Amino acid sequence: MSLDAAPHGRLSPLNRRRLANFRANRRGWWSFWIFLVLFVVTLGAEFIANDRPILVSYKGELMVPALIDYPESTFGGFLATTNYRDEFIADEISANGWVLWPPIRFSYNTVDPYVAFPGANPPSWLMSRDVVCQRYPQGLADPGCLPGNFHVLGTDGTGRDVMARLIYGFRISILFGLVLTVASSVIGVAAGALQGYFGGWVDLIAQRLIEIWTSVPALYLLLIISSVIAPGFWVLLGILLLFSWVTLVGIVRAEFLRARNFEYVTAARALGVSNRMIMWRHLLPNAMVATLTFMPFILSGSVATLTSLDFLGFGLPSGSPSLGQLLEEGKNNLEAPWLGLTGFFTISLMMTLLVFIGEAIRDAFDPRKTFR
Template structure:
């Protein structure tokens, strides 16, 4: 006689899922955020100054993943610029190429803009400038939508939309990495404090109080000014201070649950401390931790944007939302820069806050679906 199949979700997790779906704003915000994040993960296929596929003299090439020297197309440079008239006409005369929807990468400079940078979005330009501003070889006059700067260019003539796509990806990935690394360190510290209590809890709590009272932003600025800029260096610097946000809630949960009957029974049976902490106490503590994750993620993205805005974030030239905010401040005559930065950051942070509210409702035992 076959055993009955166990449901994929336990009854309590099914109730949490239903509560999450019941919060329509948070539920749809979650899917919008997932779709946008997945699109940014394929930024090279969406916005790139290299074709995705090239057919040249019967050979199929993939410039998006392979660096071909220019001599393959009759040139002499070490790196091929597919946007030049010579290369574009040569390939189109001997084959074809498939471009991404946006023919600019985050660092591509458009040297054919009709006036000095920053330039307005193409749909705000005069009709006579829309095609003449974006030539791409004699066989491609440039009137295709992929050649246009949909959101204009910044003060270095780089496509704003491409930088938004790449900048959003690195901001979200940075926020996710910082959030989960902080959660691991913070949950571990809070678990040790709450479970052992006594002198261990007292010493660690005094240390955290001193550590949390430091002026974090000033210390981040000083350290970032000394060390060379980089993704992982900046991640490590911010991790030094962000982990304390998780300690309090985990510590309180372990302090509350360490004297429950099932924990005392496990001790009496000889179960080790690590096993009790991992198997019996941590699942309860993770409920409160999960409700904090979206809010910590939004705070991490905001901190990275602030550091980039002040010039202490990612290396110069990197796709950065904070750098776009700085350009908007320095170019008040180009309002599209400020509007674009505001809408992008506002959308990302609002979606995360809505998701956080839905997760909080999902884990709230007082709320029931329906």
């Protein structure tokens, strides 16, 4: 059983059958496309929600503030950083060029000083435009009081836009889960392959070590390490990788144990093919079937773990765009139900899509499934 495509770039009959089975699962097929669109859109979060313009044309020069930091001296100021929402900078750019803003004029850490009420503010569409804009310096005539400045999902307790934090939090959660899933899969597949192929004392000793390692209370160890080491994206990734790689070891080990004495493997050994080549070309494609089936569920588990750590305060640094911290904001501001509901529905949608995609992949690689 091979995952390779047929010659000349065409899919083999086996892969065509798998693709047909995947598409036949309509729930998983549409979930895949919905998740893909959301992920691709949030990858460009800086062009959707940002307190800096996407493009600025100033005195004939085209700039990209969304990606490049320009000092205020570029626009006639004297500060090291540029506040494009400042009245002086806005007037200077308007007089010498034009500016293109993103749909949402707030980044994940932007505090809006002109919110209608102190603390958490409800979504702008629940309030009249007069109430939303009354605190701006020039009232309704202020050019900053535009739909791009409205808070579609409200603000949190510190005046940060919830929609912007949601977009950035979705992206960092998925990227974290993808990196952790790929890294843990590579380590888990390699460990399981070595155990299953060589067997004997290698398998026995490795299994005992894995049993000892998995008996360690992972959650308590995570909390202890996170409280000692300054939390960060890569620090959390390394800590979670210490435990997540074990997930696929048993599955891959069983596949290699089952197939290592097949006739084609015995024939390859008799022809002098190296163990590494036998494992890579003859046994690994069979093990990858089960691995690909489990990867969406590992991804959803990784995202849920990061969200839980952020909610408990042991995850990403405070102020980071995180779905867990959004849930924590909802817990701390019970009078603002839109915070908790936004985080709940977002995480529920993400987990549902990943589970449906995993079910579709499982059906695609199930040899008992046939598409008619």
